Amino acid sequence: MAYDVFGIENPLIDLLARVPEDFLARLGVHKNTMTLVEQERFQHLLKALEGMHIHAEPGGSCANTMLGIAQLGGKTAFCGKAGGDAYGRIYIEKLRGAGVSPFISTDGHLTGSTVILITPDAARSMNTYLGACQDLGAADVPLHALRESRRLYITGYLWDTAGQQEAARLALRTAKAEAIPVAMSLSDPFCVHRHKADFRAILREHVSLVFANREEALALTETDNSQEALRALRDWCGGAVITLGASGALIAEAGETIYVDAFAAKPVDTTGAGDAFAAGYLHGKSVGASPLQCGRLGAYFAARVIEKVGPRLEGDVRAQLAPVLGSPRA
Amino acid sequence: MAYDVFGIENPLIDLLARVPEDFLARLGVHKNTMTLVEQERFQHLLKALEGMHIHAEPGGSCANTMLGIAQLGGKTAFCGKAGGDAYGRIYIEKLRGAGVSPFISTDGHLTGSTVILITPDAARSMNTYLGACQDLGAADVPLHALRESRRLYITGYLWDTAGQQEAARLALRTAKAEAIPVAMSLSDPFCVHRHKADFRAILREHVSLVFANREEALALTETDNSQEALRALRDWCGGAVITLGASGALIAEAGETIYVDAFAAKPVDTTGAGDAFAAGYLHGKSVGASPLQCGRLGAYFAARVIEKVGPRLEGDVRAQLAPVLGSPRA
Numbered sequence: 001m002a003y004d005v006f007g008i009e010n011p012l013i014d015l016l017a018r019v020p021e022d023f024l025a026r027l028g029v030h031k032n033t034m035t036l037v038e039q040e041r042f043q044h045l046l047k048a049l050e051g052m053h054i055h056a057e058p059g060g061s062c063a064n065t066m067l068g069i070a071q072l073g074g075k076t077a078f079c080g081k082a083g084g085d086a087y088g089r090i091y092i093e094k095l096r097g098a099g100v101s102p103f104i105s106t107d108g109h110l111t112g113s114t115v116i117l118i119t120p121d122a123a124r125s126m127n128t129y130l131g132a133c134q135d136l137g138a139a140d141v142p143l144h145a146l147r148e149s150r151r152l153y154i155t156g157y158l159w160d161t162a163g164q165q166e167a168a169r170l171a172l173r174t175a176k177a178e179a180i181p182v183a184m185s186l187s188d189p190f191c192v193h194r195h196k197a198d199f200r201a202i203l204r205e206h207v208s209l210v211f212a213n214r215e216e217a218l219a220l221t222e223t224d225n226s227q228e229a230l231r232a233l234r235d236w237c238g239g240a241v242i243t244l245g246a247s248g249a250l251i252a253e254a255g256e257t258i259y260v261d262a263f264a265a266k267p268v269d270t271t272g273a274g275d276a277f278a279a280g281y282l283h284g285k286s287v288g289a290s291p292l293q294c295g296r297l298g299a300y301f302a303a304r305v306i307e308k309v310g311p312r313l314e315g316d317v318r319a320q321l322a323p324v325l326g327s328p329r330a
Numbered sequence: 331m332a333y334d335v336f337g338i339e340n341p342l343i344d345l346l347a348r349v350p351e352d353f354l355a356r357l358g359v360h361k362n363t364m365t366l367v368e369q370e371r372f373q374h375l376l377k378a379l380e381g382m383h384i385h386a387e388p389g390g391s392c393a394n395t396m397l398g399i400a401q402l403g404g405k406t407a408f409c410g411k412a413g414g415d416a417y418g419r420i421y422i423e424k425l426r427g428a429g430v431s432p433f434i435s436t437d438g439h440l441t442g443s444t445v446i447l448i449t450p451d452a453a454r455s456m457n458t459y460l461g462a463c464q465d466l467g468a469a470d471v472p473l474h475a476l477r478e479s480r481r482l483y484i485t486g487y488l489w490d491t492a493g494q495q496e497a498a499r500l501a502l503r504t505a506k507a508e509a510i511p512v513a514m515s516l517s518d519p520f521c522v523h524r525h526k527a528d529f530r531a532i533l534r535e536h537v538s539l540v541f542a543n544r545e546e547a548l549a550l551t552e553t554d555n556s557q558e559a560l561r562a563l564r565d566w567c568g569g570a571v572i573t574l575g576a577s578g579a580l581i582a583e584a585g586e587t588i589y590v591d592a593f594a595a596k597p598v599d600t601t602g603a604g605d606a607f608a609a610g611y612l613h614g615k616s617v618g619a620s621p622l623q624c625g626r627l628g629a630y631f632a633a634r635v636i637e638k639v640g641p642r643l644e645g646d647v648r649a650q651l652a653p654v655l656g657s658p659r660a
Contacts, residue, residue, distance in 0.1 A: 021365055129430050214591075226578075247577035248556075250589050257587035259557050259580050261544075292557055 004074040004286040006149035008171055009062030009157055010133035011080035011104055013087045016055040019117045024125055034126040036244060042129035044119045058094045060112055062155050064272050064311045068279025070099035071317035077145050077247050079103040081136040083111035100269035103142040107135050135318040138161040138170040147178050156187035159195040173204040186216040211278050219243045228249055243277050249299055253291040260295035263303035271301050272311025276301040300324040334404040334616040336479035338501055339392030339487055340463035341410040341434055342442045343417045346385040349447045354455055364456040372459035374447050388424045389444055392485050394602050394641045396459035396608025404616050407475050409433040411466040414584035433472045467493040468500040474617045477508050486517030488574050489525040491580035503537040513539040516546040539569035541608050556580055573607050579629055583621040590625035593633035602641025606631040630654040
């Protein structure tokens, strides 16, 4: 097989800029939150940043996970839609440079982007413009590459436009025909509320491993406690992971329920914690680790990621995760 | 059966006094900690409190649990050794008044006691004198009452003196002969370190349900994570509960692993949290609740207890725990 995991979702380029405190007020940016913005507003923000140093990094939830798996030594592919602009080219190059095989078609729109304004107090104020991401369609899915993958990974965010849904559904049908197991992240609680019926149907029919945080899991299963949510997700999918933030994580796999302690961490920015958990977990599965080992790798990866600004670790990630990379292969 | 749960351990009378801040320094009391003290020091403290209002309440870990079960409507007995002094009489009267059947023999020593000094900043500084508690012996165990009980509950603290151990071992042998299931609390991490080999043997041979917090569980099983500790305890006992503080609790019962969310709480004093959890859990078992229901009752009881000073709730406890007392019987 060419790839351990094939992911589909939004190629969002993170544009990070350090700005003075008064920049936020001047541009009417809500501090410490993520706001979805339209094209006009996005371009207004970019114009205001002209002349400042902007650091461009591939981002987006699914891409973060594919990059995390690549850092652990796994082979991943990432499919999505970018714009035909410079940011689209940078995204694809950086993805390839980081060891993720890009299957990213481009069109005439702007590449989706998250403008991240970092003020001197280390707060992050995020403005996401989905742009070309929303143009993804069934024709953009490289079925040959998917067929050469050991696992498909999709996210709930794909349900927000009809075209992205079609792409996801084609990938799911193909995976089913090829007996490729599917993992899915529920993405965020709002996304779950928007697509509850669809997500339930998808989980039952296509997904063998679901990732959710506690809030997403309770929303989808309409229960008031993690254990009952886990049982419902397990009954639908067979495998389920519920991340519990600083309280650890719960896993249901192979008929067993497993609890994973959170590792001690001094959090400075929780962005990307769930993506890192999924990366560790999925890589563990690729190398044949036990569910507990998979969970510990995910939890430790997440603990290290939240100790720095941004959704990813830099440098030799395997060395940084050595305390839980027990076997030479994991 | 006369009793749902028969408990044995230390009848320690809690003596609570509100003292000015400088009282601690004047008497060399360590603030915010529990210190074991000898008789001379204990009497010195009592003398210094003369003339102040002292509130006397039955305390001690196991008694707290028996009192909690009684508050929930369960029938409990409590066995231990008190002194022939006024505090011993107060302890026995208060226990009986709270609905717990006392099987407390007395001797010529002083009743064990925890002097709890509450300063104006709400800090609790505790000084425990074990006194007569340590004189408990096999002859003090009312075997007729134990034989009329549905469950025996013991704690690790009983292993600290030879006489208490003999009493505990007689109770264990009797329970085994009568097929009465035994639950045990590991008490505290230091206690686990002192008696590791004994505790392991007792769990394997006599105990079908063990209560431990995370630190105690890791110490006894010599593992570095809750899941492996739970597996080891389950393999030894069949049933195991690991409380995880603000992260909830883990249960292994009937071949199943169950996670219980912590309930939201604004903690002011965590004294008695584990005792309350055990009370809720054991009462749930008495009334035929599922392991998840038992755990939720324990977790909710603990959440309410840590929101007040002292190890117990007052007033109508069933009304206060109504949100998790789902069925009319539980």
